[in-house]
Amino acid sequence: MEKRPSGIKPESWLVSAGRASEPGAPLNVPPIPASNFIIGREREYSRDDGTPTWEALEEVVGGLESGKAVAFASGMAAIAAVFDQLAAGAVVVLPDDCYQGVVGLAAAGAERQRWSVQRVAVDDTAGWIRACGVADLIWLESPSNPLLTVADLEAVCAAPRKPGAIVAVDNTFATPLNQQPLDFGATVSLQSATKFIGGHSDLLAGVATTKDDALWHALRKSRELTGATPGTLEAFLAVRGARTLALRLQRAQQTAMLLAERLEEHPLVTRVRYPGLPSHPTHAMAKRVLKGFGTIISFDLLGGAEIADRVCRNVRLIRHATSLGAVESTMERRAAIPGQGHLPPSLLRLSVGIEDADDLWVDLDSAIRSAAQ
Incomplete structure (x- = not known):
């Protein structure tokens, strides 16, 4: 997965990333509707190894977010993969104003005693900093949905945290052009590519991006085991939509x-x-x-x-x-x-x-x- 060079601005990366460079290759990475590939190289089965179409989307969004990305079937699939990293008995902290899909997922896990859930006001920076010392998953959403409260991501992401804790930021509303959570110190940044990345109300897709290699591999493994893979056409459309973001x-x-x-x-x-x-x-x-x-x-x-x-x-x-x-x-x-x-x-x-x-x-x-x- 190619990283965005330091001298290339995000606006240029959106247009140039995720394209082949060898002579004779198509200018746009095409939708590749293949579940399996001829054995002999690193790619054999798409659920395990991905496809060039998925990887084009991952390169575009990963470069924007300054990390390595994993594409999923939807924003909720990407979110669920992050929650999938939690051990039994984990402590999850959510904002008081938060996307209902996340609230529902957290509540369902709490009902099964997989984790406990606490809520903190989006703008209660001191409360979030305290939570970092006890939480296994700090879930931030800024601006929040739908009250549009902006959190002090810089302070919260930089706060001392429990060893192994994940600080996740839903960056969908801001987009990677307006906010860079990983640069603040977040563990993972989430995009519902259904929204601004795709931009045309014609697809479902999600992307999780991290600078942590171990977490990147774990998210890929979660995608593989749960089958939460992006559709071929959806990934192609998301890349095409991202060009004009x-x-x-x-x-x-x-x-x-x-x-x-x-x-x-x-x-x-x-x-x-x-x-x-x-x-x-x-x-x-x-x-x-x-x-x-x-x-x-x-x-x-x-x-x-x-x-x-x-x-x-x-x-x-x-x-x-x-x-x-x-x-x-x-x-x-x-x-x-x-x-x-x-x-x-x-x-x-x-x-x-x-x-x-x-x-x-x-x-x-x-x-x-x-x-x-």
Whole structure:
């Protein structure tokens, strides 16, 4: 797996990595739908040894994250592989605001007495530092989903930790272009490539990246034993989508900032959560640890859940759909999802795409005003 040279910027790596270099080779690594290979070299069976298509995705994301990557069938498969490293009786610490898939996985393991689970507020840096001394898995998510709280990753990742403990950072919202958890000292960085890496709502994939060779081998072994392998077409599409990540992120972040500022002035919006706004509780931290503020906005509406649901039904350009990080803007009421009782009932999470900013504002403003009538 080729590493990103120190003189190559991430924007160039996105375009150049994961390609063959020998004369006569295809410019793009093709989808290789093969489960087995002719015996005689290092690659014999794809579940064990991977494929060139998977490896292209691993090279792209691993170089972005400054480590060695392992591709999985989904973001949750990558997450499950990290949890798979825990011994019986382990202590897991999760953020108070966290992706529900992780919360569900941790709860299921706790019910089977595989581990115990503690929760710490995302912005409670002192609490996280204390947890590092007792936890076997520190699970950080920053910015958090969906309240967009930014953690002091630098301090937490550098804190003394229990021997053998894993500090894992879900870096999906920030993307490797805005945040480098491994450089802060995290053990492993996770990407749901379904989101920003793929960028087109047409695949499921996940990637775990680490600088720890032993953990890298262990994650590959977990993928092999559980069969959590990425699909051939999905890996190909993720690589193709990643080529434009820098452009998509730049455009969507600019629009997100504009929409967040306008939403903050809207008479029917009671609160806007976006790390780029000075009013955001962790804005100062975001300026320190993030290179960009991202494309996700969460905001609360006057009138409660019913009004929020109407807004989701009223939008036309923005799609009423889950997930995020794609070229199209999507929005949903997160408290409608089971297990999200800590969220305000009227909170909407908006994933900003690459459409025209003014068109998105007209659609959003019209939907809000019509819902309130």
